[in-house]
Amino acid sequence: MDEIEAGKAAFLSMLAELDPRVQTVIPSRATDDRFLIALSRGGSRVFITVAEDDLIDLEADADVATEVRGQLEEALEGLGE
Secondary structure, eight states, rough: OOHHHHHHHHHHHHHHHHHHTTTEEEEEEBBBTTTEEEEEEETTEEEEEHHHHHHHHHHTTHHHHHHHHHHHHHHHHHHHO
């Protein structure tokens, strides 16, 4: 598994911990070194942007993991119930 795929797996694992009901779409490649990730639950959808480097470092860097978790928590609030 390459670094990007490992980062995507870590992201999905984090998302499952926060809310396993949320569906996500992560693009296969970054655009301008960023991933525009779609999160949906029910009829609501929100997008978050995660830098490619942050996705790669998600497992190894606790600061990056905390930052991405914060982004996810904020985005999930925007989804409502």
